Amino acid sequence: MTDKKRIVSGIQPTGNLHLGNYLGAIRNWVDMQNAMAAGDSCIFFLADLHAVTMPQEPDILAANIRSMAATLLAAGVDPERSVLFAQSDVAAHSELSWLLNCVARIGWLNRMTQFKEKSGKNREGASVGLYTYPVLQAADVMLYQATHVPVGEDQKQHLELARDIATKFNNDYQSEVFTLPQPIIQKTAARVMSLRNGSAKMSKSDPSDLSRINLTDSNDDITQKIRKAKTDPDPIPDNEAALTERPEARNLLTIYSALSGKAVPEILNQFAGQGFGQFKPILSDLMISIIGPIRDRLFSFQSDPAEIDRLLLQGAKKAETLAAVTLEKAYYAMGLRRRN
């Protein structure tokens, strides 16, 4: 094994990218891409095969795949430095996922909290795909021998499962086919919470658009959403411990910290004693200065769908070549000697 970093991550192309995705994951992708040393590589993809584990309107999904690609490009993913593609363009993801379905244990999947959350009370009616979703996610990273996987806190359990699957495969087949992937979680914004409820994560599936900042939001939308964000009447405290029972207050200060690059204690120092009425416009101005330029680039990428398709196809070809090597080793280790 070398000490070269192989950075791999994905995002579902469902709805708009929101501030949680951006601060929790995408900004980290871009930082890691920009800090790559010689021999390192970055592989980023649109997890469209994950998206179809839940009901999707086909035409809307097709449009969302392109617009999510435009968003990633606008956020700074550079297709010359990173491999950027749509998961369904590279069949190896589905193929390896099947092989790993035969290695992962039902008991392991039964412990996955996201399945419980997403299937809700209708477990029997959930798709089988939703249940084996974490196995596909393991295939996504193992296929490329990922060493580092930048994600938000909510994906940590899936990454632990991927490590278990990789370990079991290597043990069962007495092979060194797979590298154990390591999650890289950005501490400052590991969990950006809803603007309406400080105990729920900011999410694309929240029915209230006021709960999240989308990267497509206008400056006015951003100002309004921050102004309407739930808070409490108390002033900003001077120490972090005082935020424990104030999830909404903590969320806004955490977002400010992630956007400004300043640690929370430093921010408390600066704003202690002020009310959220004073703090919110400062937060929305900072947000607009960061999100605004990304949004403008996004709209310009979106106006050229043919170029997006060209870039995605180019990325898929590169990914296919990389994936083929590991996929072949996995088939072989399992005794599947393909005649091709």
Ligand code: TYM
């Ligand atoms: P997805 O599409 O839900 O989210 C994409 C990334 O954004 C992070 N994230 C958040 N971070 C902080 N606060 C939030 N409120 C927030 N909401 C989302 C997620 O942790 C994620 O990093 N299963 C994955 C996609 C996936 C994947 C993979 C990721 C498929 N295969 C392989 C890594 C490696 C998902 O649904 O993420």
